[in-house]
Amino acid sequence: xxxxxxxxxxxxxxxxxxxxxxxxxxxxxxxxxxxxxxxxxxxxxxxxxxxxxxxxxxxxxxxxxxxxxxxxxxxxxxxxxxxxxxxxxxxxxxxxxxxxxxxxxxxxxxxxxxxxxxxxxxxxxxxxxxxxxxxxxxxxxxxxxxxxxxx
DNA sequence: TAAGTGCGTCGTT
DNA sequence: AACGACGCACTTA
Numbered sequence: 001x002x003x004x005x006x007x008x009x010x011x012x013x014x015x016x017x018x019x020x021x022x023x024x025x026x027x028x029x030x031x032x033x034x035x036x037x038x039x040x041x042x043x044x045x046x047x048x049x050x051x052x053x054x055x056x057x058x059x060x061x062x063x064x065x066x067x068x069x070x071x072x073x074x075x076x077x078x079x080x081x082x083x084x085x086x087x088x089x090x091x092x093x094x095x096x097x098x099x100x101x102x103x104x105x106x107x108x109x110x111x112x113x114x115x116x117x118x119x120x121x122x123x124x125x126x127x128x129x130x131x132x133x134x135x136x137x138x139x140x141x142x143x144x145x146x147x148x149x150x151x
Numbered sequence: 152t153a154a155g156t157g158c159g160t161c162g163t164t
Numbered sequence: 165a166a167c168g169a170c171g172c173a174c175t176t177a
Contacts, residue, residue: 068162087170091161102162104169109163123170130169138169 002041004034008059009041012112014133041115048114048141053081057115064111068099072106079120086124108132114141 003011037058044054062070071094079085085093087107091100107118113133119141123129131138 066163091170096161098160099162100170101160101168102170105162105167106169108169118169121169124172128169132169135169 002038004037004058005061005063007061007063009037009057009115010061010064010111012041012045012114014113014137045114048081051081054115060112060115062111065106065109068094068102069106069109072103073110073116076107076110076116076118076121079117081117084120084122084126086122087129088124090121104129113137 001011001013002009040056040058044057048054062073065073072090075085075090075093087103088097088100090103091097094103096102103121107121108130110116110118110132113119119131119138121129128135128138
């Protein structure tokens with residue numbers, strides 16, 4: 001289920017996942033635009049699920065997140081398909097080497113899984129770590145991206 | 152080497 | 165003040 005605000009895509013859930021986040025009343029805004037966004041989103045998601053680069057994305061509304069979270073998500077979006085990064089790596093990438101734990105929290109707060117590839121973030125040493133949408137996704141998705149798990 | 156424990160760390164609620 | 169989708173050092177076996 002995808003959710004849109006006046007700014008852009010603001011939420012995305014895995015199928016059969018928990019209930020939706022309240023927000024978005026995009027009906028007030030331009031419906032045609034939302035439909036356009038959703039078409040783009042759907043295409044991007046399909047690409048992701050088949051292991052391809054997402055291609056063009058709709059505008060993302062991340063205004064709901066804190067500055068720290070937005071920094072983290074920005075890094076995640078920079079991880080190419082098939083690549084992975086550790087929580088500590090992300091922490092270093094945003095210039096806060098000690099904030100690895102906080103990075104984990106930020107990933108958990110990610111409103112748009114898949115398009116913001118939190119599943120490419122592993123714990124140190126290639127271990128899986130956790131995942132809000134269920135660990136099986138974290139195993140499945142990178143699998144489709146031909147990620148090589150070394151130990 | 153593998154598995155378990157404890158503590159430091161830091162943003163969020 | 166308490167709680168993590170972590171990391172590291174340090175036991176044990």
